[in-house]
Amino acid sequence: MFNKSLSSIVILLLIFLFSIFSGCDFSSDITIIYSNDILAELENCGCDDNQLGSLSRKAAVIASLKKTGGKILNLDAGNLFFSKKPLNTIEKNEFLLKSQYILKAYNQIGVDALNIGEKDLIFGIAAITELKEKSSFAFISSNILSKNKNSPIFEPYIIKEIYGKKIGIIGLCGQASSLSSEISIEDPFKAAEKWVDLITDKCDYIILLSALGLENDKKLADQLKGISLIFSAKSENSIEQPVLVKKTWITQAYKRGQNLGKLKVNLKKKSVFKIKNRLIPLDSSTGENQEIKNIVKNYKTALISLNKQEFLKTELTSKDSKLPDSLYYLSAEKCGECHLPQYENWLQTFHADAYATLQKEKNNYSVECLPCHTTGYSEPGGFDVYQGPESRFLNVQCESCHGPGSNHSEKNDIIRNTGEKGCIICHDNKNSPEFDYNVYLPMVKCPTDM
Ligand code: HEC
Ligand code: HEC
Ligand code: HEC
Ligand code: HEC
Structure with a gap:
C-alpha cells in the first residue's frame, strides 16, 4: 500500500519535472495556429444560437495556449479583410471601416504572418497597403508585384527562428480576375519555385501560405520539392486529417473563422514532419477575449456614426x-x-x-x-x-x-x-x-x- 503510493508520487514528480523542461528548449514541438478565409467576420452574426466564429473567441483560445508556455506560430493563409465587392458607397465605406477594426484585432491577437489572398485585394492596392502600414505583423506575398517595377509589394518571405531552427514562410495569391491595374500577379507555381530555390539555403524548413485552393496546393506539392507544410485558403475545406503529398503536409480550416486550426509539429525529423492536427470549433464554450470584444464595440460605435451620416447625405x-x-x-x-x-x-x-x-x-x-x-x-x-x-x-x-x-x-x-x-x-x-x-x-x- 505504502509502496504503491510512494511510487505514484515519484511518477507524479517525474511528470512534473518533465512538463517543466518540455516548456524549455529541450523540446522541438511547436504549435502552429492557423486560419484562412476569415472573410471579414470580426464577429459572427448570432443568427443561429450555435453559430461558430468571432475573433474574440479565437483570441481567447490563443491566450490560453500561450499560458501553457510552448512555442506558438500564428499564421493566416489569406482572404482576411474583405468578403465581397461593395454594391454602393455605403457598403464600400462600411467594409473599409470594418477592415480597420479587423486589423486592430489581429494586431492585438499577435499574428506572425498573413498571406494576401485575392479577396484582400478587392478594394485595390491603396486600401491593403494602408492596412499593412498600420499592422504589427508581416503581410506576405511572393507573387503580388507592382506593375511598373515588377517587384514584390509585400514581404516575399519571412524567416522565423524557433528552437534554433530557421523556418521560412512564403505566400501565394491566385490569379484574381478583376485586379486593379497597379499590380500584376506572377504565376504562383513559378513564383513558388523561384522563392523556394532562393531561401532553401537560409532555412531549415519552408512553410507556404497559399490562397490557391486545395487542388492547386496538391499539384504544387507534387511538382515542387522543399515545402514542408502548406496552409491553404480559398477552397473552403475543413481538413481534420492533413493531406500528405510526397513530403508536404497540406491543411485548411474551413472559413469565416468558424474553426481554429491547431497543428503540432515536431521539428526533429527533416524529411517528413511528424504532426498532430486539430480543428477547434469556436463555439460558445470557447470563452471570449475582452480586448477584442472592446474592439468590436468600438467598431459598432464608429459604424453607427458613419452610417447615420451616410444615410442622411444621400437621402x-x-x-x-x-x-x-x-x-x-x-x-x-x-x-x-x-x-x-x-x-x-x-x-x-x-x-x-x-x-x-x-x-x-x-x-x-x-x-x-x-x-x-x-x-x-x-x-x-x-x-x-x-x-x-x-x-x-x-x-x-x-x-x-x-x-x-x-x-x-x-x-x-x-x-x-x-x-x-x-x-x-x-x-x-x-x-x-x-x-x-x-x-x-x-x-x-x-x-x-x-
Ligand atoms: C442572409 C440573411 C441574413 C443576414 C445577412 C443576417 N441575418 Fe440574422 N438571421 C437570419 C435568419 C434566417 C435568422 C433565423 C435563423 C433561424 O432561426 O434559423 C436570423 C436570426 C438572427 C438572430 C437570432 C434571432 C433570435 O431571435 O434568436 C440574430 C441575433 C441575428 N439574426 C442577427 C444578425 C446580425 C447582427 C446580422 C448582421 C451581422 C445578421 N443577422 C445578418 C438571416 C440573416
Ligand atoms: C427576408 C428574409 C426572410 C425570408 C424570405 C424568410 N425568413 Fe424566416 N426568418 C428571417 C429572420 C431574419 C428570422 C429571425 C427573426 C428574429 O428572431 O429576429 C427568421 C425566423 C424564422 C423562424 C423562426 C426560427 C426560430 O428560431 O424560431 C422561422 C420558423 C422561419 N423564419 C421560417 C421561414 C420560412 C418557412 C420561410 C419561407 C416560407 C421564411 N422564414 C422566409 C428571415 C426571413
Ligand atoms: C414566412 C412566410 C409568410 C409570411 C411572412 C406571411 N405569409 Fe401569408 N402565407 C404564407 C404561406 C406559405 C401561405 C399558404 C398557406 C397554405 O396554403 O396553407 C400563406 C397564405 C396567406 C393567405 C391566404 C389565406 C387563405 O385563406 O387562403 C393570405 C391572405 C396571406 N397569407 C396573407 C398574409 C399577410 C397579410 C401577411 C403579413 C401580415 C402574411 N401573409 C405573411 C407565408 C407567409
Ligand atoms: C383591399 C383589400 C386587400 C388588401 C389591401 C390586400 N389583399 Fe390580399 N386578398 C384580398 C382579396 C379580396 C383576396 C382574394 C380572397 C379570395 O380569393 O378568397 C386576397 C387574396 C390574397 C392571397 C391569396 C392568394 C391566392 O392565390 O390564394 C394572398 C396570399 C394575399 N391576398 C396576400 C396579401 C398581401 C401580402 C397583402 C399586402 C401586400 C394583401 N394581400 C393586401 C384583398 C386584399
Whole structure:
C-alpha cells in the first residue's frame, strides 16, 4: 500500500519535472495556429444560437495556449479583410471601416504572418497597403508585384527562428480576375519555385501560405520539392486529417473563422514532419477575449456614426431613384386592412421582431445585417436604408414571402406560396444552419379560411 503510493508520487514528480523542461528548449514541438478565409467576420452574426466564429473567441483560445508556455506560430493563409465587392458607397465605406477594426484585432491577437489572398485585394492596392502600414505583423506575398517595377509589394518571405531552427514562410495569391491595374500577379507555381530555390539555403524548413485552393496546393506539392507544410485558403475545406503529398503536409480550416486550426509539429525529423492536427470549433464554450470584444464595440460605435451620416447625405437621390414604375411594396399594415387573421398571426411570429433583434445589439445600422431582417431591401418601394428606423419596411413582413403587392388589389396578382426557394434567400446555411422547410414552415405560415 505504502509502496504503491510512494511510487505514484515519484511518477507524479517525474511528470512534473518533465512538463517543466518540455516548456524549455529541450523540446522541438511547436504549435502552429492557423486560419484562412476569415472573410471579414470580426464577429459572427448570432443568427443561429450555435453559430461558430468571432475573433474574440479565437483570441481567447490563443491566450490560453500561450499560458501553457510552448512555442506558438500564428499564421493566416489569406482572404482576411474583405468578403465581397461593395454594391454602393455605403457598403464600400462600411467594409473599409470594418477592415480597420479587423486589423486592430489581429494586431492585438499577435499574428506572425498573413498571406494576401485575392479577396484582400478587392478594394485595390491603396486600401491593403494602408492596412499593412498600420499592422504589427508581416503581410506576405511572393507573387503580388507592382506593375511598373515588377517587384514584390509585400514581404516575399519571412524567416522565423524557433528552437534554433530557421523556418521560412512564403505566400501565394491566385490569379484574381478583376485586379486593379497597379499590380500584376506572377504565376504562383513559378513564383513558388523561384522563392523556394532562393531561401532553401537560409532555412531549415519552408512553410507556404497559399490562397490557391486545395487542388492547386496538391499539384504544387507534387511538382515542387522543399515545402514542408502548406496552409491553404480559398477552397473552403475543413481538413481534420492533413493531406500528405510526397513530403508536404497540406491543411485548411474551413472559413469565416468558424474553426481554429491547431497543428503540432515536431521539428526533429527533416524529411517528413511528424504532426498532430486539430480543428477547434469556436463555439460558445470557447470563452471570449475582452480586448477584442472592446474592439468590436468600438467598431459598432464608429459604424453607427458613419452610417447615420451616410444615410442622411444621400437621402434625396435615393428617394428619386426609388420612384416605382413596376411592382412595389405596400407594407404589412396595408395588407392587414383586408387580412386581419393573417396579420395577427404574423405578429406572433419571430419575423415580426426581426428588426428589433438587430436593434438589441445596435446592428440596425449595418448594411451587412439589414437585407434579411427587413422587407424588400433596396428594391423599389421596399426598405430604404436612407430612411433607417423610420421606414415602414422593418422586419420580415408579408411581402417577404408573398412578393410585392402593388398589383394585388386590381388583378388579385400575388404569390400564394413561394415554396422553399422563397425562404432560403434568407435562411441560407450560414445564417440558418438548422433550417428545415418542413419543420420551419408550419411555424410561420398563415392561417387559411377553410
Ligand atoms: C442572409 C440573411 C441574413 C443576414 C445577412 C443576417 N441575418 Fe440574422 N438571421 C437570419 C435568419 C434566417 C435568422 C433565423 C435563423 C433561424 O432561426 O434559423 C436570423 C436570426 C438572427 C438572430 C437570432 C434571432 C433570435 O431571435 O434568436 C440574430 C441575433 C441575428 N439574426 C442577427 C444578425 C446580425 C447582427 C446580422 C448582421 C451581422 C445578421 N443577422 C445578418 C438571416 C440573416
Ligand atoms: C383591399 C383589400 C386587400 C388588401 C389591401 C390586400 N389583399 Fe390580399 N386578398 C384580398 C382579396 C379580396 C383576396 C382574394 C380572397 C379570395 O380569393 O378568397 C386576397 C387574396 C390574397 C392571397 C391569396 C392568394 C391566392 O392565390 O390564394 C394572398 C396570399 C394575399 N391576398 C396576400 C396579401 C398581401 C401580402 C397583402 C399586402 C401586400 C394583401 N394581400 C393586401 C384583398 C386584399
Ligand atoms: C427576408 C428574409 C426572410 C425570408 C424570405 C424568410 N425568413 Fe424566416 N426568418 C428571417 C429572420 C431574419 C428570422 C429571425 C427573426 C428574429 O428572431 O429576429 C427568421 C425566423 C424564422 C423562424 C423562426 C426560427 C426560430 O428560431 O424560431 C422561422 C420558423 C422561419 N423564419 C421560417 C421561414 C420560412 C418557412 C420561410 C419561407 C416560407 C421564411 N422564414 C422566409 C428571415 C426571413
Ligand atoms: C414566412 C412566410 C409568410 C409570411 C411572412 C406571411 N405569409 Fe401569408 N402565407 C404564407 C404561406 C406559405 C401561405 C399558404 C398557406 C397554405 O396554403 O396553407 C400563406 C397564405 C396567406 C393567405 C391566404 C389565406 C387563405 O385563406 O387562403 C393570405 C391572405 C396571406 N397569407 C396573407 C398574409 C399577410 C397579410 C401577411 C403579413 C401580415 C402574411 N401573409 C405573411 C407565408 C407567409
